[in-house]
Amino acid sequence: MKQTPVYFQNALNQLYGLTDKIKPNLMVLIMDKNTHRHCLPLFLSEFETDIPVELIEIPAGEANKELKVAVQTWKSLLACGVNKNSLIIHLGGGMVTDFGGFVSAVYMRGIPYINIPTSLLAMVDAAVGGKTGLDMNGVKNLLGLYSFHIATLIHTPFLKTLPEREFRSGMAEMLKHGLIYDRKHWKKIIQLKNPSPENISELIKESVQLKLDIVEKDPYEKGLRKILNFGHTIGHAVESEYLNSENPLLHGEAIAIGIQIEAVLSAEIGLMNKSELDEILSNMIALFGKNKIEESSIENLMQWMEHDKKNTGDKINFSLLNGLGVARFNVELNKEQIIEGIKIYNRMLEMI
Ligand SMILES: NC(=O)c1ccc[n+]([C@@H]2O[C@H](COP(=O)([O-])OP(=O)(O)OC[C@H]3O[C@@H](n4cnc5c(N)ncnc54)[C@H](O)[C@@H]3O)[C@@H](O)[C@H]2O)c1
Ligand SMILES: [Zn+2]
Structure with missing residues (x-):
């Protein structure tokens, strides 16, 4: 079975090649409040594009890895006009990549997505391997699916702002x-x-x-x-x-x-x-x-x-x-x- 590639060297540069290939009509970045603040500026300084970009911010923290926030996010994707020709990027820790993976894989039966992990835990674990999930009634990852995305890009300078x-x-x-x-x-x-x-x-x-x-x-x-x-x-x-x-x-x-x-x-x-x-x-x-x-x-x-x-x-x-x-x-x-x-x-x- 084909593995999702994980890039380390000049990881964010890989986005140029990947978007050239996919030619998305729209890119949506899903982030939480903290990665919006700390990681988006670094991301934008490394990747310039003419492709329209929409930003979706979700609240931070494990307690938000849940269905209610997913429903809001699906509504936001619809409002942005996301469809099968779009590309979603999850920019965040394991909460964002687990949550985003689930949301992206379910929306219209799956929108192509790329994980850009920003926490150490997401780099070494959550953002690789294809598991996605939401918690329910306090039970971890009760809802979830395997979804094999386009790529994981590991850019360690994001770690500089990680507490x-x-x-x-x-x-x-x-x-x-x-x-x-x-x-x-x-x-x-x-x-x-x-x-x-x-x-x-x-x-x-x-x-x-x-x-x-x-x-x-x-x-x-x-x-x-x-x-x-x-x-x-x-x-x-x-x-x-x-x-x-x-x-x-x-x-x-x-x-x-x-x-x-x-x-x-x-x-x-x-x-x-x-x-x-x-x-x-x-x-x-x-x-x-x-x-x-x-x-x-x-x-x-x-x-x-x-x-x-x-x-x-x-x-x-x-x-x-x-x-x-x-x-x-x-x-x-x-x-x-x-x-x-x-x-x-x-x-x-x-x-x-
Ligand atoms: N799918 C899998 O295989 C898998 C494997 C391991 C863990 N997980 C899941 O991963 C989650 C935990 O991941 P986590 O520890 O990354 O949690 P997290 O995503 O909640 O991130 C931790 C905190 O750090 C902040 N943050 C992330 N990157 C930052 C940065 N560069 N600068 C400043 N702040 C930053 C986040 O906003 C958050 O407040 C759990 O939900 C766990 O179940 C999944
Ligand atoms: Zn774990």
């Missing part, structure tokens, strides 16, 4: 790629002194390549692609639990917690040894701090996990680690094992 906390959040997915598929990638990231937009470009490329290798082998998640869900069964539950709280966690922050607890689970069922687990926990804590799970929220987390699309029967389906750099999918655990794993994780945090 530091968001940058760190993106690193969680890079670390995940190393943990599940390439131990060397994990080691390189944890050895990086003061990760910053300036010194991370090569690792971004490497991380994307790892994800693409996996997706290419299994685009529709029949098997191998499931390993990308490592850290996400617990991580999504944690993210949902805190989504409407006073201090919502960022996606990557929730996944960082998920990675640690799922590493504990991997060790508990004998897939990984203690020294590998210690290496994971100590490095994740160094980057993300200690995040204890309140005993009072464990039951809620279990309920969020039960909504997970990946489950069968009363067991919860996990992708776990089989050592550093190797993952195993379709590992089914029961509720007691998971609760015990969360408690062990809490106790280990006190010892590190």
Whole structure:
């Protein structure tokens, strides 16, 4: 199956060739409030065109990755006169590329689109691989489809305006790629002194390549692609639990917690040894701090996990680690094992 190309070198210049080929009657940029402010000026300074351009701004934040905002956006596309000959560009983080991918793929059964990720998380993960989605009733990505777009253009200078906390959040997915598929990638990231937009470009490329290798082998998640869900069964539950709280966690922050607890689970069922687990926990804590799970929220987390699309029967389906750099999918655990794993994780945090 043909992969959507990902461009790194002079990425925005690729737009000239792509628009020459597509010859769109209209280009629409979908952005959120922040990427409109911080990324559109840089984009316009790199790409000049005679093609008419319309701008659509959506509100920022995961809480807006939902149907009501999608309906408004479809109305805006209609009002702008978007049709099959148009081209849509998603300029933003993973919220914009997930949301925009869904909106563009559904509108008139699909308008060609290009992802231009502006957050680290979207560059290494959300904007590549073809998954799109909206959240509903607090359940992450409950609505969604696979949609293989024209291209992803990775232009790392966008990262200069990304808040530091968001940058760190993106690193969680890079670390995940190393943990599940390439131990060397994990080691390189944890050895990086003061990760910053300036010194991370090569690792971004490497991380994307790892994800693409996996997706290419299994685009529709029949098997191998499931390993990308490592850290996400617990991580999504944690993210949902805190989504409407006073201090919502960022996606990557929730996944960082998920990675640690799922590493504990991997060790508990004998897939990984203690020294590998210690290496994971100590490095994740160094980057993300200690995040204890309140005993009072464990039951809620279990309920969020039960909504997970990946489950069968009363067991919860996990992708776990089989050592550093190797993952195993379709590992089914029961509720007691998971609760015990969360408690062990809490106790280990006190010892590190
Ligand atoms: N489709 C997939 O395969 C996939 C994979 C991983 C994550 N995701 C999704 O990605 C989303 C998380 O992505 P995210 O962390 O990028 O969130 P996000 O899009 O909400 O971006 C984070 C914040 O940074 C701002 N921002 C983005 N780029 C900026 C820049 N260059 N300068 C200044 N501000 C900027 C955004 O406006 C937002 O406030 C989640 O919805 C998650 O489910 C999808
Ligand atoms: Zn993720």
